[in-house]
Structure formats: C-alpha cells, structure tokens
Amino acid sequence: MTAPPTAILVRSHVLALIRSGRLGPGNRLPTERVLCETTGAPRRVVRRALASLEAEGLIWRHQGKGTFAGQPAEPIGVLAAEVNGPSHPIEVMEARLCIEPELAALCALRCSAEDIQRMWALARHQYEAEDDDVIELWDSALHRMIAKSARNRPLQTAFALLDEIRATAEWQDLRALSRSTRSLGESRAQHQQIIAAIAARDPDGARAAMCAHLMARHAAMEAALVALAGEAAQAFRAEQGTDDNQGAEHA
Amino acid sequence: MTAPPTAILVRSHVLALIRSGRLGPGNRLPTERVLCETTGAPRRVVRRALASLEAEGLIWRHQGKGTFAGQPAEPIGVLAAEVNGPSHPIEVMEARLCIEPELAALCALRCSAEDIQRMWALARHQYEAEDDDVIELWDSALHRMIAKSARNRPLQTAFALLDEIRATAEWQDLRALSRSTRSLGESRAQHQQIIAAIAARDPDGARAAMCAHLMARHAAMEAALVALAGEAAQAFRAEQGTDDNQGAEHA
DNA sequence: AAGCGAACCAATCTGGTTTTTGTTCACCCC
DNA sequence: GGGGTGAACAAAAACCAGATTGGTTCGCTT
DSSP, X not given: OOSOOOHHHHHHHHHHHHHHTTOOTTOBOOOHHHHHHHHOOOHHHHHHHHHHHHHTTSEEEETTTEEEESOOOXXXXXXXXXXXXXXXXXXXXXXXXXXXXXXXXXXXXXXXHHHHHXXXXXXXXXXXXXXXXXXXXXXXHHHHHHHHHTOOHHHHHHHHHHHHHHTSHHHHHHHHHHHHHSOHHHHHHHHHHHHHHHHTTOHHHHHHHHHHHHHHHHHXXXXXXXXXXXXXXXXXXXHTSOSOOGGGTTO | OOSOOOHHHHHHHHHHHHXXXXXXXXXXXXXXXXXXXXXXXXXXXXXXXXXXHHHTTXXXXXXXXXXXXXXXXXXXXXXXXXHHTTOOXXXXXXXXXXXXXXXXXXXXXXXXXXXHHHHHHHHHHHHHOOXXXXXXXXXXXXXXXXHHHTOOHHHHHHHHHHHHHHTSHHHHHHHHHHHHHSOHHHHHHHHHHHHHHHHTTOHHHHHHHHHHHHHHHHHHHXXXXXXXXXXXXXXXXXXXXXXXXXXXXXX
C-alpha cells in the first residue's frame, strides 16, 4: 500500500473485511490498534473512518467491548431470546407474519415525519448497496426502524425477540440459501411500497404491503428449507444413522 | 439457647430473620455455615429446615448463589417488568389483539384432540364458577391453553409476556373496573365460539372469534380507562396539586 | 493551524480464586 | 442396622486483579 493512508482507504479496507468476513451481524471487527497496523494509518484516521461507518449504521462500537458489524443487539431482545429458547425457522416466520404487519400498521398511525425520512434513507442505502450481505444489513435495519416507530412496547419486545433469533448463526446460511431463490429487486420494491403506505398514513396498506413482503420471504425460506432438508437427507443416507437424531424429529 | 438444636428452632430463627429483616422479596439470608454458628445446629439440621421452608415457598436457594426470601425471579417475570413499566394498557391490548387471534388460528390447525377436551373443561369450569375473580382465573387459563396448543414458541413467549403483565397489581383493579361495564355472559359465549371454531379445525373462524372477544374486552377496558381518568381528575381537583404527578402525565 | 504519536481514562473482558449450596463418605450412638 | 453427625468433596456462582479496547487529551512536529 504505497497510497497515502487516507480515511477512504481504511474505509474500504473495513468494508472488505465486513463483506468477506461472513458478517453475521454480530461479527466482531479487528481492534482499532490492529487496523492501524494493518493499514498503516494513524489511529485518528482509523477512528474517523469507523465513525463515518458507524454514522451510516454499518457498524457499532462500544468502549471496552470492540467494534461490530451490523446494529447493536438490544438487551431486551437477547433476554427474550433466552426466555424463548431455540425455535424452528418456520415458527419464527409465522410469528413475524403475525407481528410485523401489525407493527407496520401502527407505525403508519404513529410514526413521526423524521422517522419516515430515516426510513427513506435506509431504503436508499439499500438501493445503493451492491453486496448481498450489506443489503441484508439495511433490510433488517429498516424492519427494526419500523418496529421502533410503532411505539408499542410489548410488540416491539416480541419483534426484538424474533430479530435476535434471526441474528443467530444457523440463520445466516439459511438466509444465504433463500437469497438465491428470490430476486433481489423484488424485496426492494416491496420495501418502497411499505414505506410509501406508512408515509401516506395508510395503516391497512402498510399492513398488506408488509404481509406481502414477508410472505414472499416465507416462500423463499421454505424452498431453502426443503433444499436443506434434501442435503441433510443425503448426508443422513451417507452416514446411515451413526449419530443421534435430536435435531430432525418429524420434520 | 439451652433448648436442643432441633430443626424447629432453626426454622423459627430463620423465620424471625425473614420477618425482622425487611424482607424485600429478594432479600438474602445468612449462609448455611453462618446459620450453623448462630444457632449451634449442625448443617444437616439447618439444611433440613431450609428445605422445608423452600418447599413451602417462603425461600429459595441456588447453588453458589445463596438463600433468599420470597420466590425466585423468573426470567419471563423480569422481562415483563422491563416492558410493563413504560407501556400503556392500551398498548398491551393492541398487542394481544395482534397475537392472540393468530394463536387461536394456529391452535385450530395444530392442537390435539385432548387439548380441545381440556379447553371445553376449562370453559365448563368458568361456567360453573360464581365469583368474578375465579371467572377471570379460568378465563386466563383458557387463553393460556390456547397459546400453548398453538405450538409456536416465539408467539407463545410473547403471549406469556403479555399474560405476565396482565397479572401485575395495577392491572387487577383496572380489570375489576372494566368487569362492571360488560356482561359476564357475553365473554362466556365468545369463549364457546372460539373453542367451537378450534374444534372444527377452522383457523379463520377461530381467529375471527378471538378477535371479536378481545375487541369487546378492549372496548370495556377503554371505558374503564376513561372512568379511571375521570376519577384521577377528580382526585387531582380535590388535592389541587400537592403531590408529584409522575403517574398521570398528559393522560 | 492541522496532523501525529503517545499517554491516559473508563468500560469491558478474561482468567483464576473464593464463596456458597449440593452431595457423598466414613463414623458414631442408640 | 438405622439414623444422625461431621468432614471432605463437587458444582455453580460471585469476586477480584490484570489485560484489552474504544474514547479522550496532551504535547510535539510540520
């Protein structure tokens, strides 16, 4: 790297790390000191680059903890996830299909003007992103934004629970699988519909749009699941039942 | 203490500690070894006394942690406490209206025959009860049964959260108030409709019936709330603002 | 004046140690 | 032999000191 250690360079370096590093949104990035060493930039420049990334919502930092990809996990969500324990992807999808449309409707009724502005900003960021992982990032950020703007604590807690489950590791590859079965543009158009309905203060429209969006993803996920089940069956046939079958009962 | 160090003595000693020791239910009692020293009893006796107290629900113990007065704090309880504080009764009702109809629909799809039998039994118990409080008890038991039979963990957790909130003290009088504004028979008829739809494996019917049921209670609760607000206004006018108003801001 | 390096601060994590309840064992008295 | 007794051991949680990490400030250089 003979180029001057400008903030742009550090930024792209970190972005590359995020992208290549299997960004399970809770993924931890190298420390600032390490970034200084690897990029050759002074810490001030590194910090500036990280600050801009944080402002854009791509990463978050916490003193003594580290720098992480994605959005910080709400304590209420992890607590709820602990209470809930493990659950099947289909169950989670059903629950989302139950809760998020209502959240969208409430959001249309109650969100502020600046909430709507932020939603449009999130949608625009998603539009500008190229990488699939980054798109997922903006997607979940938008859903979280809608949930927050609905101003209903119990439902938001339920959403945080689902969001936390979805952030788990085993969901990452599942989403990666389901991504291949859907068109990337479709999701974006649906998002725009949702935000448009919210901005028009149309709760029924927002509910319907969110419902359609989730149903599409639900279908994609189910397709991915059967594909995965097929793989598992193949593996099972290959190994001929040498291990326990606790994870695949009557699937 | 010239009396023999029997379990009774230790028991009364601990009880005195609990009573005099300002037992904020999470209060911590002395360790077993300390109790041995102070009472002169062998550890075995102390443990037996503590075990009986624990069996009676007066205390609870945990390895490595200690012995505490009252009941252990369930995670779902602390979650509910976290959510309950800042959330308005209307919000909780909205959340129920979002989640429980879907639970009823899923229940209609998935519950077993014996689940249905148990629901009918619960409804019959509610029919046979005379006291209003007992009726409420059977009511919540039925709702819990439906939630459990829906076989969807995240939604069931969300329901448990709402149920826990509803069990809080401030909800008790609110329900007592709202009870006067509705007819007791109405709720029973609605319950029968719900169970009938579930028994008929009719998810849409179950969803609609549950929705109607909750809407009726929602209306009763709103009426109770305005009545309560009126009382609060009266009280406020009577006292002319001598105390803090933290509990009634812009109601 | 702006950038840089270093040191320092505060919050967190990490590893080992201690405390506390739970369990087991050999022993003693009736 | 049955039941009680004391001690030691096991397991889980709390506790504490040191290292780690993001956040901040201070001189210094260009």
